[in-house]
Amino acid sequence: MNFLIELYQFLKVRKKWWLIPILLFLCLFGWLFVFTQGTVVAPFIYTIF
Amino acid sequence: MSSILGISAFYHDSAACILIDGKIIAAAQEERFTRIKHDPKYPYNAIEFVLKFSNLKLSEVDQIVFFEKPFLKFERLLETYVAFAPRGITSFAKAIPLWIKEKLFQKKLLFNKLKSHDVNYKSDQNINFSDHHLSHAASAFFPSPFDEAVVLTADGVGEWATTTVAIGKKNNLEIKKEIHFPHSLGLLYSAFTYYSGFKVNSGEYKLMGLAPYGNPIYEEKIKTLIDIKEDGTFRLDQKYFNYATGLTMTNKKFNDLFGQRPRDPSNEKITQFHMDIAASIQKVTEEVMIKLAKSVRKEYGIKNLCLAGGVALNCVANGKILKEKIFDNIWIQPAAGDAGGSLGAALALWHIEQGEKREVNSDDNMKGSYLGTEFSQEEIEKELKSIGANFDRVNYEDLINKTSEFLSNQKVIGWFQGRMEFGPRALGGRSIIGDPRSDKMQKNLNLKVKYRESFRPFAPSVLRDDVSKWFDINVDSPYMLMVANINSDKKIKMSEDQKKLFGIDKLNVKRSEIPAVTHVDYSARIQTVNTKDNKRYYDLISKFKEKTGCPVIVNTSFNVRGEPIVNTPTDAFNCFMGTELDYLVIGNCILDKKKQNSKFKKDYKSEFELD
Incomplete structure (x- = not known):
């Protein structure tokens, strides 16, 4: 719950409401990304993520 | 009493530091404990160390601060994907x-990890999040000896910012301008690091070291990648790069522009092409930094400059800014990379959020960057005995006398004294030292001790009082972050034939009275040594000067290629036995290689993944 409050506050301060559909999409389908990956590896040659 | 624990983690160079009443008490990088170079994991061991050093339990710590903001980073990530x-x-x-899985829930992740230090730590209410570049800027300004300064930070990327200009005054620090991702000087340099076949995030030093062997003939081509404005701001043409959305730094267009694919280090040697590329990107980087420095000097009229962020570790560029005399004074955070973010985050919380006063010290408040672990003489002897090392215990005078004698006989020595350094440089706490007058020292150290590429230069430690007699610099450079040239009277002129030599062949020419620390362009990365920060090291160099007339010694980090700098006497002994070091001097103990049991010798070279 705290996480959602903090996320809401963040979006409010940043005025990035347009990110909400993307976040909802990730909430709905994010598990697919998670569970279709065998292992989570830090995949990048430069850790910009 | 008020305490703040600063943490940087999860990307590279995890670290922890602790402040008590605003004073820096201890700081260390996690890699030193786990023995994994640039370890990005939660810095459990580093936190344990800083807590133990300050006699605190985690539940007694007032505030905890993480060095960046995960939500903001996630925002950048999403927006970048949408844009591309x-x-x-x-x-x-x-x-x-x-x-x-985890990064978005970093507060929870941190809280869960932190609980493992102390069962009485039960609430996440004291966990704070700083801003990546504010952390860098704070790490540069608050410990600096300046009441007021312009603070320039530049690195790969934080949340959005890649380069910032901030103004620090008394206990306040405010970011005035930012350049945002994907336009990044750090990532541009990293792209060329990758292209030259070095590992991103650690090979940047190698590219900088390689630059003097080349000619900057690709400077104009690089300027098709980067549009540099008069004030030093810049934009990168993204059609040549792949890092924003891909899995490599550069792309085919980039390769086509320079006419070659990225070098594969497993089967391709470094050629003149790579040296010229290195020289070119170095020149462009210097141009950006100098233009930025000039424009902020003009705009704000402040005479002091502080630098931090990974780009501030480019000591060649720092030396050029100094030489241009743009600012009266320059101070650079020794842990300029992400490890130093832990320190900056804590200092920002103390001074900016809590509004606490700042005491400006005429030197600085970094304590020489000797903020890490230390071992008493008793602990050293106990540990050495337990691992079967054979050593002689001597008094202070003998220690200095004998070590300087070994040095003057051109022996290579592991020097392990006092507290470990915070940041990437060894500054006489965990160092390998040698005689700079030897013309074989550089090659031997590279190939037989450090097991690294023969082109890489070594740095001199020089007595502060003597620095201007040997180098064209006369300012403090205690953190080895300034490059200057050897004075003309110490240079040995090259013959016409020698001048015609290309690239690494130049290395075999004796170019000065101290060839082991003279790069092919007569430059040297200088560490000035004073008696206040490290008396033992100062005394050693003074004694060496007394014996030889030379106030300079070679100083390189106590490790081999790919290994984090040694942390404990056991690490030091293992490195000593695995390399061709002649002596190991730990505390008041002297270890002679010839007196050690040969069963401890091992193939150390392959123990660490090459960087």
Whole structure:
């Protein structure tokens, strides 16, 4: 719950409401990304993520 | 009493530091404990160390601060994918699980990890999040000897910012301007590091070291990648790069522009092409930094400059800014990379958020960067006995006398004294030292001790009082972050034939009275040594000067290629036995290689993944 409050506050301060559909999409389908990956590896040659 | 624990983690160079009443008490990088170079994991061991050093339990710590803001980083990630879509779908599919699983919930993740230090730590209410570049800027300004300064930070990327200009005054620090991702000087340099076949995030030093062997003939081509304005601001043409959404730094267009594919280090040697590339990107980087420095000097009229962020570790560029005399004074955070973010985050919380006063010290408040672990003489002897080392215990005078004698006989020595350094440089706490007058020292140290590429230069430690007699610099450079040239009277002129030599062949020419620390362009990365920060090291160099007339010694980090700098007497002994070091001097103990049991010798070279 705290996480959602903090996320809401963040979006409010940043005025990035347009990110909400993307976040909802990730909430709905994010598990697919998670569970279709065998292992989570830090995949990048430069850790910009 | 008020305490703040600063943490940087999860990307590279995890670290922890602790402040008590605003004073820096201890700081260390996690890699030193886990023995994994640039370890990005939660810095459990570093936190344990700083807590133990300050006699605190985690539940007694007043505030905890993480060095950046995960939500803001996630925002950048999403916006970047949206901006570049549909490119980057593969990268997206790899990055998102990582975020959904843990990175987005970093507060919870941190809280859970922190609980493992103390069962009485029960609330996450004291966990704070700083801003990546504010942390860098704070790490540069608050410990600096300046009441007021312009603070310039530049690195790969934080949340959005890649380069910032901030103004620090008394206990306040405010970011005035930012350049945002994907336009990044750090990433540009990293792209060329990758292209030259070095590992991103650690090979940047190698590229900088390689630059003097080349000619900057690709400077104009690089300027098709980067549009540099008069004030030093810049934009990168993204059609040549792949880092924003891909899994490599550069792309085919980039290769086509320079006419070669990225070098494969496993089967391709470094050629003149790579040296010229290195020289060119170095020149462009210097141009950006100098233009930025000039424009902020003019705009704000402040005479002091502080630097931090990974780009501030480019000591050649720092030396050029100094030489241009743009600012009256320059101070650079020794832990300029992400490790120093832990320190900056804590200092920002103390001074900016809590409004606490700042005491400006005429030197600085970094304590020489000797903020890490230390071992008493008793602990050293106990540990050495337990691992079967054979050593002689001597008094202070004998220690200095004998070690300087070994040095003057051109022996190579592991020097382990006092507290470990915080930041990437060894400054006489965990160092390998040698005689700079030897013309074989550089090659021997590189190939037989450090097991690294023969082209790489070594740095001199020089007595502060003598620095201007040997180098064209007369300022403090205690953290080895300034490059200057050897004075003309110490140079040995090259013959016409020698001048015609190319690249690494130049290395075999004796170019000065101290060839082991003279790069092919007569430059040297200088550490000035004073008696206040490290008396033992100062006394050693003074004694060496007394014996030889030379107030300079070679100083390189106590490790081999790919290994983090040694942390404990056991690490030091292992490195000593695994390399061709002649002596190891730990505390008041002297270890002679010839007196050690040969069963401890091992193939050390392959123990660490090459960087």
